[in-house]
Amino acid sequence: MTQDPVEVNMRQLRAFAAVAQHRSVRKAADSLHLTQPAVTRAVRGLERELGLTLFDRSSRGMSTTDEGDLVQLRVRRAIEHLEGAGREMDEAAAAGEPRARRCSLVGQVARRHLQAVIAIADHYTETAAALSLGLSQPSITLALRDLERIVGRDLFLRTSRGMVATTCGQIMVRCGKLALAEIGAIGSDLAASVGLVSGRLLVGALPLSGTVLAPRAISQLAAAHPELHVSVIESPYDALLQGLRCGDIDVMVGTLHPSPPNDMVQERLFDDVLSVVVRPGHPLAQRKRLALPDIANAEWVVPYRRTRSRNVFERAILAAGLSLPAHAIESNTVAMVRGLLRASDRLSVLSRRQALHEQRNGQLTLLPIELAGTELQIGVVMRADAIRSAGLEALLAELRALCEEESIGDLQTAATL
Known part of the structure; x- marks a missing residue:
């Protein structure tokens, strides 16, 4: 049985689908306007390619095997x-x-x-x-x-x-x-039927929100399933949404949209908030208590416009009666935010979980400032009509397990800051 991507031709798939539908080579040939020998050759060619028997053949007709059912589902959707x-x-x-x-x-x-x-x-x-x-x-x-x-x-x-x-x-x-x-996906579906997670999994990570959770989950996934090839791309929401819609990526990880499109389904993994971060040794890092008016004149590094993080940050600033930061630098990657902060006295915002990670590693310092109304839901986004592969289900299981393992400890740590 193949575990590799299927390279069969469309003629074979059409013939297989027609025989599966009509349970007869003759009826399938009539529906396709082909000869019976041509349909038979196409079906047998597909079985050779996959190394499987896709039909139980009897005097009562042709019925799909268990493996044939898996192939039929994907072919019908194609x-x-x-x-x-x-x-x-x-x-x-x-x-x-x-x-x-x-x-x-x-x-x-x-x-x-x-x-x-x-x-x-x-x-x-x-x-x-x-x-x-x-x-x-x-x-x-x-x-x-x-x-x-x-x-x-x-x-x-x-x-x-x-x-x-x-x-x-x-x-x-x-x-x-x-x-x-x-x-x-036919090859990986067939492999999954015998307990092997293989094929390809393409993960889209939203900047500034998926950089702690996704790498750990993907690393554990790769260790547990070495036959699964995982690719990760970090892009803004709109670009990843387009990738989801055309199948370029399988799942998006990061901040959830409050009003997701109808063709998408979201799963919340945990709740987070925005936190203000600075470089280690920043003059404000020694303060035990701060309020937003204390940083009214600060220079900032902020997320890109139209991102969820930028929107809730600006709402929090305006709700406090302050003006939006002037001459702020926009950045959408943690690495660039980190570099810009370490080279200046600017302030920035990251999700609380990301900020705690940066602080534990000595990269950045979290300031004791409350940003009211900046609650974020972190989770995954998938196509609503997609059949989830075994690789995607395995990634979701890793993400859920990590969230359950870490959430209590992180929230307790955050409460002491």
């Missing part, structure tokens, strides 16, 4: 993403634009089409896309033109900045990524 792309592109047609003929993306789109359009969107030129895939530039151009013929619309505009996806192109890229992600 097909749904492609069908959804066709519907969305039709709905996105501009007023007055001739409606393109409806076509069956599922019946005509191949892996090469999806890989080409995704690579062009990522790299902005056909030449760079070809290099990223190890293909020739003419093959990428041909795949794009073929896909545009299938969908009946232009997917990219050629501009001075390179090739930019049209609205339909953006839909095709997003749905194509989701479809390929479902197919790519």
